[in-house]
Amino acid sequence: MKVGIVGLGLIGGSMAIDLKRRGFADEIIGVEADAVNAAAALKIGLVDRVAQLQDCIGESDLIVLAVPVGAAVRMLPMVLDRFSELGCGTKVVMDVCSTKEQLARAVKYHPCRRQYVASHPMAGTEYSGPWAAMPGLFDAHACIICDSEESAPKAVRMVESLYESLNMRTIYMNSSNHDVHTAYVSHISHVTSFALALTVLDKEKDEKHIFDLASGGFSSTVRLAKSSPDMWTPILSQNRENVLHVMDTYIEKMLAFRQAIDEGDEEAVRGLIEDANRIRRIIR
Amino acid sequence: MKVGIVGLGLIGGSMAIDLKRRGFADEIIGVEADAVNAAAALKIGLVDRVAQLQDCIGESDLIVLAVPVGAAVRMLPMVLDRFSELGCGTKVVMDVCSTKEQLARAVKYHPCRRQYVASHPMAGTEYSGPWAAMPGLFDAHACIICDSEESAPKAVRMVESLYESLNMRTIYMNSSNHDVHTAYVSHISHVTSFALALTVLDKEKDEKHIFDLASGGFSSTVRLAKSSPDMWTPILSQNRENVLHVMDTYIEKMLAFRQAIDEGDEEAVRGLIEDANRIRRIIR
Numbered sequence: 001m002k003v004g005i006v007g008l009g010l011i012g013g014s015m016a017i018d019l020k021r022r023g024f025a026d027e028i029i030g031v032e033a034d035a036v037n038a039a040a041a042l043k044i045g046l047v048d049r050v051a052q053l054q055d056c057i058g059e060s061d062l063i064v065l066a067v068p069v070g071a072a073v074r075m076l077p078m079v080l081d082r083f084s085e086l087g088c089g090t091k092v093v094m095d096v097c098s099t100k101e102q103l104a105r106a107v108k109y110h111p112c113r114r115q116y117v118a119s120h121p122m123a124g125t126e127y128s129g130p131w132a133a134m135p136g137l138f139d140a141h142a143c144i145i146c147d148s149e150e151s152a153p154k155a156v157r158m159v160e161s162l163y164e165s166l167n168m169r170t171i172y173m174n175s176s177n178h179d180v181h182t183a184y185v186s187h188i189s190h191v192t193s194f195a196l197a198l199t200v201l202d203k204e205k206d207e208k209h210i211f212d213l214a215s216g217g218f219s220s221t222v223r224l225a226k227s228s229p230d231m232w233t234p235i236l237s238q239n240r241e242n243v244l245h246v247m248d249t250y251i252e253k254m255l256a257f258r259q260a261i262d263e264g265d266e267e268a269v270r271g272l273i274e275d276a277n278r279i280r281r282i283i284r
Numbered sequence: 285m286k287v288g289i290v291g292l293g294l295i296g297g298s299m300a301i302d303l304k305r306r307g308f309a310d311e312i313i314g315v316e317a318d319a320v321n322a323a324a325a326l327k328i329g330l331v332d333r334v335a336q337l338q339d340c341i342g343e344s345d346l347i348v349l350a351v352p353v354g355a356a357v358r359m360l361p362m363v364l365d366r367f368s369e370l371g372c373g374t375k376v377v378m379d380v381c382s383t384k385e386q387l388a389r390a391v392k393y394h395p396c397r398r399q400y401v402a403s404h405p406m407a408g409t410e411y412s413g414p415w416a417a418m419p420g421l422f423d424a425h426a427c428i429i430c431d432s433e434e435s436a437p438k439a440v441r442m443v444e445s446l447y448e449s450l451n452m453r454t455i456y457m458n459s460s461n462h463d464v465h466t467a468y469v470s471h472i473s474h475v476t477s478f479a480l481a482l483t484v485l486d487k488e489k490d491e492k493h494i495f496d497l498a499s500g501g502f503s504s505t506v507r508l509a510k511s512s513p514d515m516w517t518p519i520l521s522q523n524r525e526n527v528l529h530v531m532d533t534y535i536e537k538m539l540a541f542r543q544a545i546d547e548g549d550e551e552a553v554r555g556l557i558e559d560a561n562r563i564r565r566i567i568r
Contacts, residue, residue: 194556198556211566214566280510283502
C-alpha cells in the first residue's frame, strides 16, 4: 500500500518509520510545508520521497494528516474535495489530531465524508520536528477512533489495521466525548506545566540560582512545558470550552488548597492530599 | 562510626542502606515509632537494631532525624537537650527535612546548637515507608547544608563526609533562602499535582472511563499526587508563606492562560506557550 503522510514531525515521522519497517506501507510519500523539515525527513530516511499535497493525494491509497489541528481543519476538506473529483472511490484519509469536534464539523456533510476516519493515537513526547521521530513511539499505547459509524466500514478497517501494525489498542468513542476526555487527561496537564514553567521562570529573573535545587519531581511536572506552540495553540483553541471547564475545576481545587494552607488548617490540607492520593489506584 | 537514624522511611531507610554498604557507618541503630515499620526495617535488614530514642542518642556518634518536619521540630530540641545532659561533646545531630526555617528557629538559642547541622538531600520518590527504601537513591543529586556558620566546623565536616559517601554535591545557603527556593522548585510541583489529581478524580465520579486515555504526559504531571500526607502536610504548613506566595503567582499565570483561551486570543496563547518553552534551557 502507498501511504501519504502530510506533516513530517514527531507523529508523522514516527508513523512513517514503523509503517514502512513493519510492512504496512510499501512506499511512504511525504508532504511537508517547511522546506528544512522536508529535506531533513528525506535525509534521515523517514519517507521514500516528498511530493506536493495534490500529487500525494493522487498517488496514495491512504493519506495521514499529521499536521497541527488548525491546519488539519483547513486541509481535510481539501483532501475530500480531491476525492470527490476522483469519484470518492477507495482512497482513505485519516487524521491524528488531539481534538476532534471541529474536524468532525468541518466535513460532516461532505459527499466523501465516509472516506475519512477520525483518529487519535495517544502517544508522543514533548519534542517536535522530524528529528524527534522515533521507532516504537506508539507501541502499547491507546488509540481512539471517533465517530466510526460516519465512516465506510472498509475505511475503518484500513485505519484499524494501520494501528494494529503500530501495536496500539483501539478505543471507540464519539468526537464530543473524546474532546471532554482529552481535556481532562491531557490538555489540562499541558496547561498546568506551562503555568508552572512561567511561575518559576519569572522568579528566576531575581534569583539566578533558583533551578540549582530542581529535583526529579519538578522536572516531571514541568516536562510538558517544552511542548510545541504550533501544536498546542490550536488544540487549546479548538477544545476551548472543555479546556476552560476543566481549568475552572482545577483553579477551584488550587483555591481550596490555598485556603486550607492560609488558614493553617492542617486537617483540611491532609484531607485534600489523602483525596489526591486516590490517584495511586490509577497511575502506577 | 555508629549512626542513629530516627525514622526508617524512604529517606532514612535509603540512607541506612548506603551508609552501611559504603563503610561510612559501622553500625546503624534505628528508631521508629511505628511498630510495623520498625519490624519491617529490621526484617529487610535496613538497620542493625532498633532502639528507643534516648538509648539511640546515647550510643550514636551521629543522629539523623529522618522524620516528617513537624515531628523533627518537636524532636530536635529533645536531642539537643540530651546532648546538654551529656555535656554537648562530639555527638552530632542532623535533619533531612524539606523546610528549614522553623527548625532553625526552634533551636536558635540552644546551648548545644553548634552540634546540629541543618541539611536537605534533594532526592526521593513519591513512595514512602521502609519498603520504599533503595540503594543509590541519593547518587548524583544535590544536597543543601543550611546556616553552616551556626554549626561547629567539625560537625559540618562530619555531615559533609556523610553526603560525600552518598555521592551528593553539596550546596550551602541560609534556611530562609532554602525555603524560598524549595517552594518554587519542589513544593509548588506537589500542590499542582495534588490539584490535578483532585480535578480528574472528581470527573471520574461521572465518567468511569476517564482514565482510559491517560497518557505518559498525564502520568508525569500527576505522579507527585501519590506523595505521603504525613510528609507533605507539615511541609506545606511550615513553609506556608513562601508556598502561598508561589501559589498566588501560579494562579495568576493560570488565569492569564484562561483569559487568553476564553477570548480566543491565539496570539496570546502562543506567546504564553513560547515563554513557558524557555524551560527547555533548564530541564533536559
